[in-house]
Amino acid sequence: MPVDIDIDHVARLARLDLTDEEKTRLREQLGVILEHAATVGEVAAADVPPTASAIPRANVFREDVPEPSLPADEALRNAPERGDDRFRVPRIVETGS
Amino acid sequence: MTELCDRTGSDLSAMLAAGQTSATEILASTLERIADVDERTGALLTPTPQLARERAEELDVYLATGAPQSPAAGIPVAVKDVLTTNGIRTTCGSKILGSYVPPYDATAWTRLGGAGAVLVGKTNCDEFAMGSSNENSAFGPVRNPWDLERVPGGSSGGSAAAVSAGEAVWALGTDTGGSVRQPASLCGVVGLKPTYGRVSRYGLIAFASSLDNVGTFTRSVRDAASALGVIAGHDPRDATSLDVEVPDYLAGLEGGVAGLRVGVISEAFGEGVAPGVAASVRAAIDRLEALGAAVGEVSLPHAGYALSAYYLIAPSEASSNLARYDGVRYGLRAEGEHADSVEMMFATRGQGFGPEVKRRIMLGTYALSAGYYEAYYGQAQKVRTLIIRDYEAAFERSDLLVSPTSPTTAFRIGEKADDPMAMYLNDIFTIPANLAGVPAISVPCGLDEAGLPVGLQLTAPVLEEAILFRVGHALEQDLGLDMRPPLLARL
Numbered sequence: 001m002p003v004d005i006d007i008d009h010v011a012r013l014a015r016l017d018l019t020d021e022e023k024t025r026l027r028e029q030l031g032v033i034l035e036h037a038a039t040v041g042e043v044a045a046a047d048v049p050p051t052a053s054a055i056p057r058a059n060v061f062r063e064d065v066p067e068p069s070l071p072a073d074e075a076l077r078n079a080p081e082r083g084d085d086r087f088r089v090p091r092i093v094e095t096g097s
Numbered sequence: 098m099t100e101l102c103d104r105t106g107s108d109l110s111a112m113l114a115a116g117q118t119s120a121t122e123i124l125a126s127t128l129e130r131i132a133d134v135d136e137r138t139g140a141l142l143t144p145t146p147q148l149a150r151e152r153a154e155e156l157d158v159y160l161a162t163g164a165p166q167s168p169a170a171g172i173p174v175a176v177k178d179v180l181t182t183n184g185i186r187t188t189c190g191s192k193i194l195g196s197y198v199p200p201y202d203a204t205a206w207t208r209l210g211g212a213g214a215v216l217v218g219k220t221n222c223d224e225f226a227m228g229s230s231n232e233n234s235a236f237g238p239v240r241n242p243w244d245l246e247r248v249p250g251g252s253s254g255g256s257a258a259a260v261s262a263g264e265a266v267w268a269l270g271t272d273t274g275g276s277v278r279q280p281a282s283l284c285g286v287v288g289l290k291p292t293y294g295r296v297s298r299y300g301l302i303a304f305a306s307s308l309d310n311v312g313t314f315t316r317s318v319r320d321a322a323s324a325l326g327v328i329a330g331h332d333p334r335d336a337t338s339l340d341v342e343v344p345d346y347l348a349g350l351e352g353g354v355a356g357l358r359v360g361v362i363s364e365a366f367g368e369g370v371a372p373g374v375a376a377s378v379r380a381a382i383d384r385l386e387a388l389g390a391a392v393g394e395v396s397l398p399h400a401g402y403a404l405s406a407y408y409l410i411a412p413s414e415a416s417s418n419l420a421r422y423d424g425v426r427y428g429l430r431a432e433g434e435h436a437d438s439v440e441m442m443f444a445t446r447g448q449g450f451g452p453e454v455k456r457r458i459m460l461g462t463y464a465l466s467a468g469y470y471e472a473y474y475g476q477a478q479k480v481r482t483l484i485i486r487d488y489e490a491a492f493e494r495s496d497l498l499v500s501p502t503s504p505t506t507a508f509r510i511g512e513k514a515d516d517p518m519a520m521y522l523n524d525i526f527t528i529p530a531n532l533a534g535v536p537a538i539s540v541p542c543g544l545d546e547a548g549l550p551v552g553l554q555l556t557a558p559v560l561e562e563a564i565l566f567r568v569g570h571a572l573e574q575d576l577g578l579d580m581r582p583p584l585l586a587r588l
Contacts, residue, residue: 005463014416014462015423015439016455017447026459029517033460036518037405040476043483050478051485053307053337054534055293055559060336074200080430087425090435 002031003038101126102263103581106172106320109266113160113171120153120160120171123266124215127173130263131217133588138249139239140259142178143186144218149173152215159213168323170213175265176206177256178219179226180311181300185216189302190224190234190252193422193429193449203300204335205269205311205328212327217265220255224451225419226271226304228252229279229523232514233453240510241284242582243549247507250280250523253314257284260314261582267324268314273305274407275503275527277312278539282502282552285541285580287569289313289321290527292560293534294339296325297332305414306337308407308531316580318540318569322346325562344563352567355389359568360495363394364401365526371505373545378501378553381542384575385499385568395491395498399483403529406484408521409464409477410532416461419454422446456517485533492558497568500526502539502552530556538565540572541580550580 007023007030018026072085081088101109101123112118128146135141156171176182179189181199188194202210210216223233231239231254239254241247242262249258253270257280260268270277272290281288289312296311303309313324326347331340361382366375386392424430424445431444450458464473491498503523513519530537535556542553553572557564 007459010459010463010466013466014458015420015442015446016450016458017443018455022452022455026456029456030460030463033408033517033521034463034473037409037464037473037477040402040405040409040480041472043399043402044476044479048479048482050475051481052478053293054481054485054532055337055339057294057337057339062333070200075426077200078197078427080424080428089425089438090441092438 001035003034005030005034100130100263102130102173102266103585104266105317106168106266106315106323107317109172110166110168110170114166120156120215123171124149124153124173127217127263127265134262134584135264137240137245137584138242138258138262138264139237140220140255140262140264141175141218142188142221142236142255145185145216149215149217156213156215167212167327169209169327172214172266173217174209174214175218175220175256175259175268176216177222177253177268177270179222179271179302180206180269181302182206182216182219185219187219187302188236190222190236191449191451191454192235195235195429197428201300204297204332206300208328209269214267220253220259220268222255223252224454225415226252226273226276227415227453227457229275229520230513231255232510233451235451238510241507242584243285243507245584246509248283248510250283250503250507252276254280256314257281257286257288260286260316262584266316267320270312270314271301272310272312272531273308273411274531275524277314278527278537278552278554279503279523281314281539283507283550285550285582287315287318287321287541288539289325290530290537291325291329291562292339292536294337295329295536295560295562297335297338299332299334303418305411306418307414308411310531318538318566318573319347319350321538322350322566341560346563346566349563349567350570353388354385354568354571357390357497357568358495359385359390359392360395360491360498361392362400362498362500363396365500369504369522370501371545374501374505374551377543377545377551381553381572381576382499385572388571388575393495395495397484397487397491397529399480399487400529402480403484403532404521404525406477406480406532407528408460409473410481412457412461413464413474414461416458416465419458422449481532484529488533488535497564498556500554502526502554506545506547506549506551526554535559536562536565538569540569541578542572542576543578
């Protein structure tokens with residue numbers, strides 16, 4: 001049976017504006033895809049360890065020496081809006097009472 | 098007469114070394130081809146002819162000194178638009194990065210360019226490399242040079258079409274679930290996905306970090322070996338890149354297949370495989386046997402679960418990686434007044450991402466959300482363990498494995514566009530190698546009844562790329578196919 005998902009909740013988590021038409025379509029498509037995907041549960045026994053990466057590498061460090069980094073002007077070159085050496089965004093804190 | 102732009106890299110290298118041609122001439126031939134066909138293939142999103150001319154001229158000065166020559170020197174290459182190029186627009190096939198100009202080069206391109214390759218342009222692809230047909234590009238589809246009504250495969254469809262049509266001699270692509278091998282198969286070129294970590298992903302704009310690889314498109318297996326030799330190796334800028342010496346991949350190329358144990362993946366010839374594909378791949382396997390390989394059947398018993406595991410793991414990682422497109426630091430910001438930054442982010446992402454990307458972000462967000470994580474992502478990671486064990490068992494009995502690359506040849510544009518599940522099935526034979534991190538290559542092995550290319554996939558154990566080249570080369574030499582697409586005959 002197709003999986004029934006709360007599209008509005010998931011879209012809020014993903015910070016994604018969706019039209020009503022997109023929501024209807026996605027609810028239907030994701031339901032079918034998840035129904036297929038859920039078959040992973042058929043073989044994934046409790047004693048099988050999970051693999052996050054096929055060739056795991058952990059704690060990869062470099063020498064702790066200063067290296068040149070991207071100049072601020074370069075880093076800001078693609079900014080939708082900038083103010084001096086900063087990214088400019090709409091307000092982030094609540095104002096008023 | 099074969100045009101310069103239709104030759105292999107190794108031919109061109111030999112001609113350059115003998116003074117029979119120049120980088121400028123090779124480039125001129127390639128630019129002429131681009132002018133002739135790119136309007137029809139749609140392979141290039143951003144051609145770079147002026148930069149290419151300057152580079153080729155510099156290179157000719159260098160080559161005239163008789164200094165040592167890399168196999169990449171003077172080779173026109175195209176680079177998939179998910180790999181960053183300093184000062185050259187890099188879009189990922191997405192509106193959200195439509196005018197993004199990166200301030201740095203991807204390491205794979207740094208190495209290829211440093212060895213003398215000449216960049217002719219950035220190639221079209223499915224948005225953020227999500228797709229199997231190149232129909233998910235925000236900038237329009239790519240058309241298959243073998244039949245312009247058909248898809249080139251995806252997601253590196255532009256790179257595959259460019260190499261097939263002579264718009265580049267080599268191309269870089271990326272392969273997360275088959276995005277190099279499947280389009281290579283559908284366009285009749287050689288496509289390599291190296292071992293996970295063999296090639297640095299620095300500058301590869303991330304889709305699914307535990308599965309993404311940089312790969313190559315070439316017109317011969319020898320060129321694939323040469324290209325990997327140039328781009329492989331440790332990079333301190335990618336913590337997942339392997340600190341393992343890069344062998345001379347050309348050294349054993351002529352070793353032949355006699356005595357090698359070739360395992361035919363029995364699950365890969367079942368329901369859903371087009372008869373023309375199965376027949377062509379079976380015939381090629383018979384040739385390997387005739388050449389002295391010991392051919393036997395092997396089983397990957399959990400391969401049937403790989404697609405499900407992939408469509409949980411890849412979207413989950415994508416939903417996290419694509420959180421960075423928030424309209425703040427780079428890329429699109431939705432126009433108009435926004436009450437606050439969060440509203441701006443919702444609007445930017447809603448406007449900037451296309452349908453397939455939204456589908457995968459939603460799928461991944463759901464699979465990682467509270468209450469569902471264990472049932473989906475957690476279980477998928479266990480299936481990944483089972484698939485790795487399947488390969489380990491298979492490689493105890495075989496030196497390499499063989500299967501079709503894709504269950505079908507190139508399908509019609511629009512044919513599967515409205516059915517995500519049907520589209521996802523294109524990658525059923527390529528996905529397991531990404532989950533297990535093992536290297537695999539697609540080599541053309543014939544044409545189906547409609548005259549469309551069929552690809553054969555060879556898979557080897559971790560870091561054993563050399564055996565892929567050795568067997569692929571032997572097969573290629575034996576079959577002696579002419580894989581120039583019909584498009585070129587009409588020029």
